[in-house]
Amino acid sequence: MNLSISQRAGVIVIGLLVLASFIILVLKNIYPGGQWEGLLQRLKSWWIMASIFFIALVSNRIVSIIFFGFISFWAFKEYITILDTRRADHRALFWAFLTIPIQYFWIAIHWYGMFIIFIPVYMFLFLPIRQVLAKETTGFLSSTSKIQWGLMAFVFGLSHMAYLLNMPNAAASQSNGQSLLLFLVILTELNDIFQFIWGKTLGHKKIVPTVSPNKTWAGFIGGVLTTVLVSIFFKFLTPFDMKATLIISFVIAVSGFCGDVVMSAVKRDAGVKDFSDLIPGHGGMLDRMDSLCYTAPLFFHIVRYFYY
Amino acid sequence: MILFIGLRVYGKENLPKDKPYIIVSNHASHLDAISLLDIFPLKELKNVRPVAASDYFDRNRSVSFLSHLLFNIISIERKIVSKHTDPLAPLKQALDSKQVLIFFPEGTRSITGELGTFHSGIVHIIEHYPELPIVPVYLGNMWRSLPKGEFLPVPFFCEIRIGKAIYPKGDRTDELNQIRNSIVSLKGD
Numbered sequence: 001m002n003l004s005i006s007q008r009a010g011v012i013v014i015g016l017l018v019l020a021s022f023i024i025l026v027l028k029n030i031y032p033g034g035q036w037e038g039l040l041q042r043l044k045s046w047w048i049m050a051s052i053f054f055i056a057l058v059s060n061r062i063v064s065i066i067f068f069g070f071i072s073f074w075a076f077k078e079y080i081t082i083l084d085t086r087r088a089d090h091r092a093l094f095w096a097f098l099t100i101p102i103q104y105f106w107i108a109i110h111w112y113g114m115f116i117i118f119i120p121v122y123m124f125l126f127l128p129i130r131q132v133l134a135k136e137t138t139g140f141l142s143s144t145s146k147i148q149w150g151l152m153a154f155v156f157g158l159s160h161m162a163y164l165l166n167m168p169n170a171a172a173s174q175s176n177g178q179s180l181l182l183f184l185v186i187l188t189e190l191n192d193i194f195q196f197i198w199g200k201t202l203g204h205k206k207i208v209p210t211v212s213p214n215k216t217w218a219g220f221i222g223g224v225l226t227t228v229l230v231s232i233f234f235k236f237l238t239p240f241d242m243k244a245t246l247i248i249s250f251v252i253a254v255s256g257f258c259g260d261v262v263m264s265a266v267k268r269d270a271g272v273k274d275f276s277d278l279i280p281g282h283g284g285m286l287d288r289m290d291s292l293c294y295t296a297p298l299f300f301h302i303v304r305y306f307y308y
Numbered sequence: 309m310i311l312f313i314g315l316r317v318y319g320k321e322n323l324p325k326d327k328p329y330i331i332v333s334n335h336a337s338h339l340d341a342i343s344l345l346d347i348f349p350l351k352e353l354k355n356v357r358p359v360a361a362s363d364y365f366d367r368n369r370s371v372s373f374l375s376h377l378l379f380n381i382i383s384i385e386r387k388i389v390s391k392h393t394d395p396l397a398p399l400k401q402a403l404d405s406k407q408v409l410i411f412f413p414e415g416t417r418s419i420t421g422e423l424g425t426f427h428s429g430i431v432h433i434i435e436h437y438p439e440l441p442i443v444p445v446y447l448g449n450m451w452r453s454l455p456k457g458e459f460l461p462v463p464f465f466c467e468i469r470i471g472k473a474i475y476p477k478g479d480r481t482d483e484l485n486q487i488r489n490s491i492v493s494l495k496g497d
């Protein structure tokens with residue numbers, strides 16, 4: 001049977017999920033108790049998320065783009081719901097939501113120039129004016145920054161995943177946009193998991209105790225090293241040589257951690273623990289996408305600069 | 309609707325099995341009545357009647373026609389026109405035919421999302437039906453999605469929190485306070 005490299009990645013992910021399920025069930029039999037329930041719930045959600053993701057990815061390009069647009073919409077909605085917004089921001093928020101379909105439309109028609117400046121130039125200049133027209137100056141700056149940061153992270157940042165799908169085959173390799181996207185998402189999510197596992201088991205010295213009490217230096221370093229090591233197994237998805245694989249996966253690991261703690265700070269500021277209760281065991285859409293807000297644009301631009 | 313607004317319903321089991329009863333809720337948006345209708349199965353909708361002010365919803369023929377047709381409202385007069393007609397008569401009629409009423413005792417949409425003062429219409433109903441369950445409901449974030457004076461909704465996650473039915477007792481002010489407090493306690497924080 002001849003599988004494309006993206007299909008091979010799918011098989012590996014299923015294998016990992018089977019392995020993880022097996023390990024947890026065995027451990028549960030050896031050390032019975034309630035402490036495994038939370039983990040099993042997380043794992044079950046992983047199965048569902050991975051299935052939806054692969055279905056959306058293999059169906060066709062437009063379905064995939066709509067799928068990512070929906071993720072942006074949901075994430076931005078979760079973000080804006082937990083924040084305090086002013087009554088005067090109503091119209092500006094309406095435009096902010098309208099940005100999402102427009103941004104993904106540029107991706108669908110392959111208009112790179114517009115995709116890359118639409119939010120940081122046109123929307124960022126337009127939204128404050130819309131807010132000024134609402135004639136309310138108290139809290140203007142904080143409100144502007146809330147809306148614009150949300151657009152930056154959850155629409156602009158996440159939409160880079162969808163734009164990866166537009167990338168053609170890289171020179172002298174089997175890899176294409178789809179396989180690069182898989183490399184990015186698999187490593188980012190694995191990094192989240194490694195950070196979680198190492199943070200639970202290793203170290204005492206906290207990195208950012210005020211934001212995220214579970215993050216330790218030892219856990220961070222362990223997570224980054226594991227991610228970099230594991231990236232070697234997924235090198236076949238990319239046009240990278242060994243050195244580039246290690247460097248790029250290091251960037252993914254570190255920036256994934258940054259995205260995670262930055263979104264934790266957003267939650268802290270808003271006074272909530274999770275963004276919503278959409279995904280059992282994980283929290284909201286944003287609790288899962290937080291790292292990708294950072295890794296997606298960085299990965300995209302590194303790859304685009306060096307390989308296209 | 310559910311996909312766009314992201315409606316979250318808590319305490320649906322608190323809805324009484326037997327009709328009639330009255331749902332009392334805070335009011336901050338045109339989405340309020342629509343969302344509350346949304347928690348009922350389709351075949352029961354003809355028996356769920358939002359109570360609305362006729363000076364607003366019957367202000368012209370098309371608004372009146374649409375709100376009666378789509379939302380099955382009962383419109384009542386906010387001001388007493390004459391001493392001889394009972395403005396609450398249509399409500400009593402509906403309760404007698406075992407229908408559920410959706411009541412917004414603030415009488416108008418709150419602009420800030422805070423709970424306003426309650427009007428006494430509801431306690432006049434209770435006087436006639438002392439055994440009627442009053443189900444308090446708190447609607448969260450609706451005013452952010454579609455505030456008074458706006459026509460374009462913005463998708464926030466909205467909440468419907470349904471409390472246990474209460475049977476207010478005492479004089480009119482007491483009863484009104486009991487109803488109001490039950491909604492405030494659902495709001496929390």
